[in-house]
Amino acid sequence: MPQLWDAIGARRKVVLPILVFCAIVAFWEYxxxxxxxxxxxxxxxxxxxxxxxxxxxxxxxxxxVTLFQALAGFVIGNVLGLLVAIIFVHSSMVRRTxxxxxxxxEAVPIVAVVPVLIxxxxxxxxxxxxxxxxxxxxxxxxxxxxxxxxxxxxxxxLLYTLSASRFQTLIxxxxxxxxxxxxxxxxxxxxTCIMASIVAEWLASNRxxxxxxxxxGQRYQIPxxxxxxxxxxxxxxxxxxxxxxxxxxxxxxKQASDFSS
Numbered sequence: 001m002p003q004l005w006d007a008i009g010a011r012r013k014v015v016l017p018i019l020v021f022c023a024i025v026a027f028w029e030y031x032x033x034x035x036x037x038x039x040x041x042x043x044x045x046x047x048x049x050x051x052x053x054x055x056x057x058x059x060x061x062x063x064x065v066t067l068f069q070a071l072a073g074f075v076i077g078n079v080l081g082l083l084v085a086i087i088f089v090h091s092s093m094v095r096r097t098x099x100x101x102x103x104x105x106e107a108v109p110i111v112a113v114v115p116v117l118i119x120x121x122x123x124x125x126x127x128x129x130x131x132x133x134x135x136x137x138x139x140x141x142x143x144x145x146x147x148x149x150x151x152x153x154x155x156x157x158l159l160y161t162l163s164a165s166r167f168q169t170l171i172x173x174x175x176x177x178x179x180x181x182x183x184x185x186x187x188x189x190x191x192t193c194i195m196a197s198i199v200a201e202w203l204a205s206n207r208x209x210x211x212x213x214x215x216x217g218q219r220y221q222i223p224x225x226x227x228x229x230x231x232x233x234x235x236x237x238x239x240x241x242x243x244x245x246x247x248x249x250x251x252x253x254k255q256a257s258d259f260s261s
Contacts (some may be wrong), residue, residue, distance in 0.1 A: 043223040048230065051223035059212060059224075059231055066197050066208040069125050070199035072191040073132020074239075078186065080133070081140025089148045089174065090166060106138045116201045128200040128208070135196045137187035145222060147178025183247040190240040198232055 025045050029045070032044030033035050052059070088095040117127040149173045199209025208231050216224040245254075 013121035027164055041219065041224060043226045047223040050229045051221070052231075053095040055224050055227065059209070062208050062228075063231055063235060065125075066192065066194070066201065066210065066232070069128040069200075069208070070132055070193040070197040070239070072125075073129045073134075073196065074136055074189055077136030077193075078140045078189055079136045082182070083145045083187070084137075085141050085148055086143035086170065088145050102138070102141060114200065118204050121207075123204055128197050128205070131200045132193050132196040135192050139188040139192070140182070140185040141180040143188075144178060147181025148174045150181070151177040158228050177249060180240060183243065183250070186243045187240060187247070190243045191236050194232060194236040 005121045008169060028042075029046060030218045032042055032047070039047075084098070088099065114127065114131070121130065148170075154234040196208035197208065198213070202206035204215055209228050212228045213225055216222075216228065244255065
């Protein structure tokens with residue numbers, strides 16, 4: 001009997017979101033069909049599907065550009081954030097000197113300095129990768145620093161008595177203890193990297209999903225605008241889902257789920 005209730009509960013967690021999603025899509029289509037919302041503002045699901053059929057290849061080609069920029073910035077920003085966090089843990093002088101500057105840099109409105117970045121780096125992928133790296137750097141720095149400092153003090157003392165080097169302590173104690181914190185940062189960065197790449201393309205680009213959204217908007221191709229936005233959303237969900245799967249693989253003992261109650 002308990003197994004039966006567990007099976008029913010598991011199916012309910014899948015079926016209920018699907019039913020809610022279908023209801024939202026149906027109401028969305030109805031609202032646009034009766035012009036409850038002007039078509040210049042919101043396109044219906046059927047119009048978006050037609051836009052995907054007619055402009056799908058163009059959207060996919062530009063999606064590849066955005067995805068490359070986002071993933072490149074994702075990797076660079078997270079690697080640099082982890083490396084700086086490791087330096088902070090092992091050098092209090094560097095931490096006291098650099099950490100306030102890093103917090104101040106986080107407050108810089110990156111959109112305002114994009115024109116300067118374009119002057120420095122050109123109008124290619126470099127400014128977009130820089131912006132994406134910049135915005136993904138700080139979540140990793142903060143979470144990695146907290147995670148590295150969360151290592152068990154008694155285990156560290158044991159390794160110290162065994163004459164373990166700092167590198168050995170880092171690999172055997174600090175990094176394993178920081179894994180949950182690292183994945184928190186990676187999941188935050190997974191969505192941030194796509195958003196940052198698209199915003200950078202809005203401001204100055206001739207390729208990418210952000211460029212397409214601006215272009216379609218100027219042409220009043222509203223279904224294409226929404227189709228591009230939905231493709232960007234799907235891309236963010238795929239990157240985020242990849243991080244969730246990687247987290248479950250790295251921490252199989254973790255049973256908590258973002259969508260479970």
